[in-house]
Amino acid sequence: xxDPVKSDPVKSDGVDVRQATxxxxxxxxxxxxxxNAFEVPQLYxxxxxxxxxxVALFDGTGNDAVHDPKHITNVGLLKDxxxxxxxxxxxxxxxxxxxxxxxxxxxxTWDGATGGTYQERLEAMYEQFDNQAAVWLKENPDAKISxxxxxxxRGAEQAAGFTRMVDERGVQDxxxxxxxxxALSLGLKDDKVIYTAPPLKEPGSIPQALAMYDxxxxxxxxxxDRRPADSVISGLQIKAGDEHRSLFPADNIIPxxxxxDKRFLGVTTxxxxxxxxxxxxxxxxxxxxxxxxxxxxxxxxxxxxxMKREVPVEPEKSVIHDSTQHKFFYxxxxxxxxxxxxxxxxxxxxxxxxxxxxxxxxxxxPITATRPGADLxxxxxxxxxxxxxxxxxxxxxxxxxxxx
Numbered sequence: 001x002x003d004p005v006k007s008d009p010v011k012s013d014g015v016d017v018r019q020a021t022x023x024x025x026x027x028x029x030x031x032x033x034x035x036n037a038f039e040v041p042q043l044y045x046x047x048x049x050x051x052x053x054x055v056a057l058f059d060g061t062g063n064d065a066v067h068d069p070k071h072i073t074n075v076g077l078l079k080d081x082x083x084x085x086x087x088x089x090x091x092x093x094x095x096x097x098x099x100x101x102x103x104x105x106x107x108x109t110w111d112g113a114t115g116g117t118y119q120e121r122l123e124a125m126y127e128q129f130d131n132q133a134a135v136w137l138k139e140n141p142d143a144k145i146s147x148x149x150x151x152x153x154r155g156a157e158q159a160a161g162f163t164r165m166v167d168e169r170g171v172q173d174x175x176x177x178x179x180x181x182x183a184l185s186l187g188l189k190d191d192k193v194i195y196t197a198p199p200l201k202e203p204g205s206i207p208q209a210l211a212m213y214d215x216x217x218x219x220x221x222x223x224x225d226r227r228p229a230d231s232v233i234s235g236l237q238i239k240a241g242d243e244h245r246s247l248f249p250a251d252n253i254i255p256x257x258x259x260x261d262k263r264f265l266g267v268t269t270x271x272x273x274x275x276x277x278x279x280x281x282x283x284x285x286x287x288x289x290x291x292x293x294x295x296x297x298x299x300x301x302x303x304x305x306x307m308k309r310e311v312p313v314e315p316e317k318s319v320i321h322d323s324t325q326h327k328f329f330y331x332x333x334x335x336x337x338x339x340x341x342x343x344x345x346x347x348x349x350x351x352x353x354x355x356x357x358x359x360x361x362x363x364x365x366p367i368t369a370t371r372p373g374a375d376l377x378x379x380x381x382x383x384x385x386x387x388x389x390x391x392x393x394x395x396x397x398x399x400x401x402x403x404x
Contacts, residue, residue, distance in 0.1 A: 012282050015326060017319035020285060024270035025318065027241060028288050031267040035292055036368040038258070038265045040234050040299040041360035043146040043209055046089070052136045052145045053301060054129050055082045055094035056162055058121065060153030060213075060277055061112055063099040073278035074213060074290040075152045078297075078306065085305045091136075092305070095128035097121050100154050115154045115219035119190040122162050126169065133171040137200050145171065145201065148209045148300055150293075152277035156215035156237075160226040160253050160342070163208050167229035171201035207356045209300045210235035211293055213277035214243070215251040217339050226253055226342045228264075230350040233357045236296045238289055239268045240276045242320050245330045248273055249337035263352050267292075272323040284318030287311050299367045 009016035044053035057075050059065065065076025079096035086092045100121070101112025111117050129147065136143040147166050151159030176197035210232050217226065228235055237254035256266040269276065269292070271285040278286035287309050294306040312318065324332040342349070 009322070012319065013280050013321065016322040017282060018322075019316060020270060020318045020320055024242075024320065027268065027270045028285075028292070031238070031269050031292055032295075034258075034265060034267050035236065035295055037366050038236070038296070039262060039364050039366050040296065041207075041209075041357065042300065042302040042363035042365075043148065043207055043233075043360065044092070044301045044303075045363070046091070046303050048144070050140060050142050050144045052091050052133075052143050053093070054132055054145065054147050055092070055301075056125050056129065056147060056149040056159065057082065057094065057096040058125070058149070058151035058155030058158040058162070059097065059099040060151075060155045060274075060279075061100045061115065062102060063152070063155075063279060064102040065096065066098065067102070071279045073152055073274070074286060074293065075150060075155060075277070077278065077290060077309070078150060081306055093129075093132040093136075095125055097125055097155070097158070099152075113219070115157075115217075115221050118154070118158060118161065118220045118224055121158050122165050123191065123193055125158075125162055126165050127174070127177070129166070130169075130172055130177075131174050134174050134200055137171065146207045146209075148211065148297065150211040150297070151215070152213040153216045153273065154218075154221055156212035156253070157217050157221035157224075157226050157251065159210060159212060160215065160228055161221070161224050163210055163229040163232050164225055164227070166206050166208060167231045168203055169195075170199045170203040170205055172199050173197040204231055204353065205356075206231055207359065208232045210254075211296060211300075212237045212253060213289065213293070214238060214240045214273050215253050216248050216273065217251045217342075218247055218249070222339065223344055225344070225347075226251075227347065227349050228253065230353045231356055233263065233352055233360065234300060235264045236293065237264075237266045238276055238292060239266060240273050240336075241268045241270045242275070243273045243323060243336055244332050244334065245273075245324050246333045246337065247330065248323075249339050251339040251342065253342055261352060270320060272321050274323065275319075275321055280321060282317045282319045282321075284312045284314075285320070288318075295367050299365070302363075 009018050045051045059075045063073045065072050082094040100115045149159035149162050172195040176195045178194050180192040208231050254264040254266045275285040276289050291308040294308050297306045324330045
């Protein structure tokens with residue numbers, strides 16, 4: 001995603017950055033229009049005493065909102081908001097899983113390079129979901145449970161894979177969980193998890209939504225089935241338009257545009273991988289992407305659970321980072337590669353479960369029609385002061401102090 005008018009680069013987060021041009025910012029206006037027109041089922045209804053929702057948050061490689069808040073991603077920011085909502089409302093649950101490679105030591109190094117703890121992270125998330133869902137069902141046997149999975153980078157791959165785990169298992173009895181571990185596997189062989197009692201809620205009965213910031217499958221995720229399950233009745237993917245690392249091919253779990261059945265939407269916005277998912281000090285673009293996703297999540301959740309963030313006023317905070325400079329071994333490619341398949345055997349995406357979708361037929365509306373009033377006072381991507389300034393000022397970058 002190139003533009004003929006470019007500023008001279010300056011440094012931030014150890015790499016060259018260039019101020020986003022009006023044409024590049026226009027990708028956000030386009031994406032916002034696409035998302036606003038997207039018709040989304042409302043999975044959670046706060047007015048329904050039986051309604052419950054669990055939000056599964058999977059962060060990207062090397063990202064840890066708890067231990068490295070200075071480089072917090074959009075998924076990490078969602079963690080804070082979901083936790084606050086869950087404290088106020090016992091019908092909302094959620095769990096945040098830090099990204100691969102955050103463990104430290106040899107395992108962390110190996111995991112960061114390969115994403116080898118893919119299955120381990122899905123199991124950790126399912127255990128949290130299963131425990132919460134079991135509590136809800138004990139309190140209210142008529143509880144209607146749904147799941148919204150959100151992820152960035154390899155975490156987006158995990159979010160997609162998690163939809164399949166939820167679909168295949170439903171809600172199990174946590175007390176019947178048995179884990180068979182493999183000694184000396186060095187993490188190369190996944191633990192085997194079985195349940196020795198009937199499920200509390202049948203497989204395939206949990207309606208789901210899927211939200212992804214620039215999925216990247218490099219390594220272990222490529223060997224897993226990441227196709228959205230048929231119980232995923234809605235999904236949104238935001239793809240980076242300016243990622244040029246050969247090791248970061250785009251994974252179109254949700255292809256670009258609106259799917260033929262109007263179930264999925266894929267959009268592209270200007271920026272490198274972490275300009276989409278967050279983590280940089282100069283966060284004008286990632287803030288815009290947070291706000292784009294918040295509209296979708298609020299439509300799925302039915303209320304203003306996710307508050308949009310103020311887009312930075314300063315134009316020099318809306319920059320595109322040259323991510324190829326982060327590591328000496330990164331090779332630059334002008335045209336980003338594409339991960340060829342989302343299942344090792346090349347199986348196609350399954351059609352939506354129509355019975356599940358029909359449960360929400362009365363709630364399907366364009367996102368603009370469901371936008372909560374609390375969002376209306378927050379500047380959109382196109383209306384932010386930095387966008388207005390950039391549209392009428394020359395593309396001259398101001399000096400930025402390099403981060404120590």
